[in-house]
Amino acid sequence: MTIENRISLKIDETKRESIKNNLIGLKTELSPLLVALSPNQKRDLPKIGEHLMNFVEEAVYAAEQNLSVVPPYLNLEEVKVDMNAWKYLHSVSRDLEQLLSLLNDTATLSGSEAYSSMLSFYNFIKQASKDGVPGAKPIYENLKHYFPGTGNKNNNKKSEEE
Template sequence: MSIENRINLEIDDTKKTAINTNLSGLKTELSPILIALPANQKKALPKIGEHYMDFVERAVEGADKNPMLVPPYINLEEVKVDMEAWKLLHSIERDLERLVSLLDDTATLSGSEAYSSMLSFYNFLKQAAKDGVPNAKPLYDNLKQYFPGTGNKSNTQNTEEE
């Protein structure tokens, strides 16, 4: 029986360096303009989505055409700056969410394949240790620590006595 290998991803040092450089550049550019909000403040803020941005744009257009209707406590130029910032940041956020989702899927598959293969090796090694295959028992004993409480009762008692 062969374990299906759906991914075989090797990332060379040049690619790793390029990725880290680009991530560092993104952090450098975004960090000075980003704000961290406490959870309670963030929860209390009215939220906007693309549908409501359409409302904001139409309201700004209406306010531009009818400045006499704009209350003096609203700075329309600041609203326009905030609106453009939201559009840019939301676009970046969507791109990053897609990228993070792909990163998560790829990392999940890579890790799953490595874990599944070595779990099969571990189970094979467990039987080899029981059968007295040379060098199997020390390696099995070294690896079984990752699975506490999964052995039989005599193994559990021996582990507790040690």
Template sequence: MTIENRINLVVDDPKREAIETNLTGLKTELSTLLIALSPKQKKDLPKLGEHMMDFVERSYEGVGKNPTLAPSYIKMDEVKVDMEAWKLLHSIARDLEQLVSMLNDTATLCGSEAYSSMLSFYNYIKQASKDGVPGAKPLYDGLKHYFPGTGNSKDKTKDNEE
């Protein structure tokens, strides 16, 4: 039986260091700009998504053309800053979400291939242990605790007697 190897990802030390340096730089740059909200604070805030940004921009333009219609308590210079910040942060978040999704997919595939291969090894060693192949039983015994409750009741009874 051959296990398909769909990915063979090797990250050398220079690449790993470059990634870590860039992540550290990104965290450093963003940490001075970002805040954390509690779940309650997030829940209580009105949310702006891409579909409503058009509303915000059109309203902002409307105030610009008709400043006398805007309430005096709305600080338009602050609205402009907030709009520009939202656009930048939303764009960064979209890029990072795509990157995180690809990171998770790649990690999932790498982990799946490693797990599948070692599960095949485990099943091979399990059978070899039953067949009395020298050296197989200690390997099997060292691994079987990862799969509690598996095997037939005869094996469980035998294991309990030992």
């Protein structure tokens, strides 16, 4: 039986350090600009998406063309600052979400391949231990605690009775 190896990703120390430094740089640049909201604050805020940003842009344009009907409490310049910030941050967020999705997919595949391969080894060593292959039993005994409750039911009953 051959286990398919769909990914073989080696990340050398130079690349790791570069990635780490880039992440630190991104955090350093973004952190002073960002705010944290509580779950209640997030829930209570009106939400906007790209379709509603079109409404905001069109409404700002209409307000700028008709200043006589703009309420005095409305600061159009601040609305434009918020609008531009949203557009930029939303764009960065989309890029990061795409990157995070690829990162998670790659990590999932790498982890899955490692786990599947070693699960195959575990099942092999488990059988080898049952068959009395020299050296197999200590390996199996060391690994079997990762799978509690999957042993022989008769053995489990005996252990409970003792």
